[in-house]
Amino acid sequence: MIPFVDLKAQYRSIKDEVNTAIQGVIERCEFTLGSEVAAFEKEFAAYCQVEHGIGVNTGTSALHLALLAAGVGKGDEVITVPFTFVATVSAIDYTGATPVFVDIDPKTFTMDVNALEAAITEKTKAIIPVHLYGQTADMDPILEIARKHNLVVIEDACQAHGAEYKGRRAGSMGHMGCFSFYPGKNLGAYGEGGMVVTNNPEFTRTIRMLRDWGAEKKYQHVLKGYNFRLEGIQGAVLRVKLKYLEGWTEARRTAAARYDSLLAGTGVPTPYARPDVRHVYHLYAIRTQNRQAWQDALLAQGIQTGIHYPTPVHLLPAFADLGYQAGQFPHAERAANEVLSLPMFPELTAEQCERVAQAVQELAMPVPAMSEASPVGVA
Structure with a gap:
């Protein structure tokens, strides 16, 4: 795992x-x-x-x-x-x-x-x-x-x-x-x-x-x-x-760069880092419109993930008294429906990153269309 x-x-x-x-x-x-x-x-x-x-x-x-x-x-x-x-x-x-x-x-x-x-x-x-x-x-x-x-x-x-x-x-x-x-x-x-x-x-x-x-x-x-x-x-x-925070931070940034490289070209939206910011990657959140299916599939392969956060605060029952409605903050609402956080911690190894990225790549691959020349059941 x-x-x-x-x-x-x-x-x-x-x-x-x-x-x-x-x-x-x-x-x-x-x-x-x-x-x-x-x-x-x-x-x-x-x-x-x-x-x-x-x-x-x-x-x-x-x-x-x-x-x-x-x-x-x-x-x-x-x-x-x-x-x-x-x-x-x-x-x-x-x-x-x-x-x-x-x-x-x-x-x-x-x-x-x-x-x-x-x-x-x-x-x-x-x-x-x-x-x-x-x-x-x-x-x-x-x-x-x-x-x-x-x-x-x-x-x-x-x-x-x-x-x-x-x-x-x-x-x-x-x-x-x-x-x-x-x-x-x-x-x-x-x-x-x-x-x-x-x-x-x-x-x-x-x-x-x-x-x-x-x-x-x-x-x-x-x-x-x-x-x-x-x-x-x-x-x-x-x-x-x-005393160890700077080293751990650089390890996170290295892992994030590895993910970025491995997922490049897959069509999977990876975290955007502003060029004037030092991103410390508390979380590494990708985006997918098939989040639950992806999370289930990754767990089945022994890969834990997280969701941060599944419901924007304005739509939580606890803050219904503020009077906000769905649709008022579309970017927040879309992100809440799509973000999926991959494993991220300083001790994450290159091999672990590669295994996670490979699993995500496979999920992102389009399902090949069935050829008309090869109907089901024909060898």
Whole structure:
């Protein structure tokens, strides 16, 4: 079986370091926040080319607290895309604000910057571009529009650790950037985790309080806050793994290039990477109008795949109250019906890539027409 993601292979490669780091946290009894989390915050912020990092318990919490720090609340609107994991939109909903959608670019799956300005109203407070599958959104036009309308930009970089746009790291371009360290991410914890990165010291101060019951010092509760603290063990694990992230990223990019080469000329739409972006391939999503048949056929050959995401958020029952209808965001809806994610992880071998690509090639081959000269049953 070729797994969709192989976390066990990655663990085996760093087992001794990880075990030692975890044991150190246990011996020091720094289970919540602590020195490992503080060190990781500094190291990951530097990796993202920003001044500050605030560790939290999930990527969802990172988005939620970033919005609150920006002053987003009831009566406000926040613009994002419907083709994303539901957490992007849920975080907006948690603040009491209203999510407003714009369609995606059909090539990159990221925000269609040409549709952005028309969605802005007097209630708009922030924009959340989603860096999907490991590729950043087209940030310069987004930032220009935001400056024009005095809007806060919060990057959803939960799938884009180390991605770059014109030489700038994901998370460093907007007012804040939000990351998830869910185990399957390019930089994944051994549990849950997230972080907000920013150059703004006031946002940093506010988010640090909000993650820890609104307290600036113990029992001095300045804000109505939350229990969104990052655990010490996760900070230790992530510090170990951060040292290897660049190597793992290049391994992903190598695997993606191999897929690209092997699938060239087959007619299978492969991921489009903008020339000014460093794509980090959290996912490698092809497109097919026969997705279920292809997924079933690949699994029958021992190849696991994934679907990210089968229903755009505006059509999910949970957000029916927003009043959107099918057909309003055709590019997002078509992508949701067609994307199929192939196995992608740093330890993916050349042989595994070749086997997956061969199976996809066979599925993409047209069925030969039956010759009239050779009727069925005639030898």
